[in-house]
Amino acid sequence: MREMIKAKAIxxxxxxxxxxxxxxxxxEFFYDLTPGIFTSREEIEETFEYSVFSAANLSKYLxxxxxxxxxxxxxxxxxxxxxxxxxxKEHRIWRDRVYVVGIACDGMCSMxxxxxxxxxxxxxxxxxxxxxxxxxxxxxxxxxxxxxxxxRCVHCKSRKVVVFDEMIGENGEEIPDSHxxxxxxxxxxxxxxxxxxxxxxxxxxxxxxxxxxxVCPACSCEKCVFDNDKSxxxxxxAASDFEENNFHIIRAFHVASRCTDxxxxxxxxxxxxxxxLLNRKFIRDxxxxxxxxxxxxxxxxxxxxxxxxxxxxxxxxxxxxxxxx
Amino acid sequence: xxxxxxxxxxxxxxCCNWCSYAGADLSGTNRLNYPANVKIIRIxxxxxxxxxxxLRAFQRGADGVILCGCHPGDCHYTTGNYxxxxxxxxxxxxxxxxxxEKERTRVEWVSAAEGAKFAATMNEFVDTVTKLGKNKxxxxxxxxx
Numbered sequence: 001m002r003e004m005i006k007a008k009a010i011x012x013x014x015x016x017x018x019x020x021x022x023x024x025x026x027x028e029f030f031y032d033l034t035p036g037i038f039t040s041r042e043e044i045e046e047t048f049e050y051s052v053f054s055a056a057n058l059s060k061y062l063x064x065x066x067x068x069x070x071x072x073x074x075x076x077x078x079x080x081x082x083x084x085x086x087x088x089k090e091h092r093i094w095r096d097r098v099y100v101v102g103i104a105c106d107g108m109c110s111m112x113x114x115x116x117x118x119x120x121x122x123x124x125x126x127x128x129x130x131x132x133x134x135x136x137x138x139x140x141x142x143x144x145x146x147x148x149x150x151x152r153c154v155h156c157k158s159r160k161v162v163v164f165d166e167m168i169g170e171n172g173e174e175i176p177d178s179h180x181x182x183x184x185x186x187x188x189x190x191x192x193x194x195x196x197x198x199x200x201x202x203x204x205x206x207x208x209x210x211x212x213x214x215v216c217p218a219c220s221c222e223k224c225v226f227d228n229d230k231s232x233x234x235x236x237x238a239a240s241d242f243e244e245n246n247f248h249i250i251r252a253f254h255v256a257s258r259c260t261d262x263x264x265x266x267x268x269x270x271x272x273x274x275x276x277l278l279n280r281k282f283i284r285d286x287x288x289x290x291x292x293x294x295x296x297x298x299x300x301x302x303x304x305x306x307x308x309x310x311x312x313x314x315x316x317x318x319x320x321x322x323x324x325x
Numbered sequence: 326x327x328x329x330x331x332x333x334x335x336x337x338x339x340c341c342n343w344c345s346y347a348g349a350d351l352s353g354t355n356r357l358n359y360p361a362n363v364k365i366i367r368i369x370x371x372x373x374x375x376x377x378x379x380l381r382a383f384q385r386g387a388d389g390v391i392l393c394g395c396h397p398g399d400c401h402y403t404t405g406n407y408x409x410x411x412x413x414x415x416x417x418x419x420x421x422x423x424x425x426e427k428e429r430t431r432v433e434w435v436s437a438a439e440g441a442k443f444a445a446t447m448n449e450f451v452d453t454v455t456k457l458g459k460n461k462x463x464x465x466x467x468x469x470x
Contacts, residue, residue: 192421192426196424198424225377243465245462246381246384249416250377281419281422282415285414290411312397312410314410315414
């Protein structure tokens with residue numbers, strides 16, 4: 001797969017289809033692949049990387065990149081393609097300046113998950129069918145790839161690339177029984193006190209680095225409400241928990257009904273806060289109250305929060321829903 | 326120490342300019358009573374209510390926040406309150422998901438002719454919030470009096 005993607009990148013550059021390629025390159029460590037832009041064959045051969053750690057969603061970079069001169073090629077995994085299509089729908093990306101290469105994906109891995117299994121000192125990871133071959137300072141190990149998957153990939157909602165100019169690998173299908181709302185349901189079944197304690201435990205770790213905001217493909221305003229120094233809510237407050245509650249409610253609310261559930265927010269969180277649960281709560285409510293909706297799955301439906309029907313439920317429905325008092 | 330019986334909650338009521346603000350006015354001219362701790366903020370339309378306004382009200386010491394607007398279908402701007410309805414439903418559900426008492430937030434539709442309803446709603450809401458006690462879960466210590 002890695003070689004096919006690199007070959008494709010070189011081919012597109014050399015036959016003049018595009019003048020640059022957006023892909024992944026190694027960051028500080030081999031397992032933190034970061035987005036990179038490549039303009040020559042040599043660059044691609046030397047630094048282009050694709051592995052089980054190519055989790056970064058590249059679609060958001062196209063907002064700025066598609067406004068530049070010439071065409072750009074981009075590699076999109078299924079979940080990235082949903083974000084891409086959602087941005088297209090919002091007229092944020094110039095489609096005619098982007099050449100999309102869809103890539104089949106069966107899940108991305110996380111070094112944190114591998115470390116949680118008690119495996120440390122990993123120096124290289126090789127994909128081998130269903131397994132991962134790990135080279136560590138303490139000898140070689142093999143673990144099942146399924147055991148090292150990112151949370152979002154464990155509950156993958158779709159393996160279908162929804163928009164592409166060409167595909168590498170075979171396009172997959174949507175996965176209706178992904179069980180992605182299991183954790184949300186578990187939280188809903190708790191009492192408000194338990195939920196409050198749970199979220200204090202999670203959100204109080206927030207350091208307000210804004211990584212979740214910056215990485216989110218749906219969160220793409222040029223001027224953000226949280227960038228106002230005078231608002232008093234621009235940074236982490238040392239004294240109060242209001243700050244984190246406020247930031248995370250508003251962050252999730254601003255992308256509600258446009259969030260494609262790509263899971264980037266939780267992946268980039270340096271404090272491992274399960275932020276995707278907030279987004280999933282909104283998605284679950286929307287599905288329940290306003291009908292099933294998957295952001296980014298098509299070009300013509302309206303996001304539920306930019307739409308209404310005259311017989312929508314009243315907000316008091318929140319007080320009436322059972323099992324939560 | 327403050328005893329719960331003497332606790333008087335601070336309530337912020339966001340009222341739309343066209344219906345509910347006039348409704349509040351009518352309840353005044355009709356000499357109906359509603360608690361003085363309800364602070365009314367006039368907004369152009371119920372859908373002007375940014376979710377941040379609600380959270381900021383709690384931050385600055387509100388114990389309950391209520392949004393009043395025209396009845397669905399009667400919006401001065403035709404459709405504003407339909408959007409507000411969806412947004413508030415999701416926001417309240419999210420507050421509940423974070424374990425913040427859901428009784429502290431409410432939406433009521435009050436027309437310009439419903440002065441009595443306005444007073445009754447406010448009385449009832451103040452009672453509910455008084456029973457809940459002080460807002461602890463969304464307060465900001467820096468703003469505490």
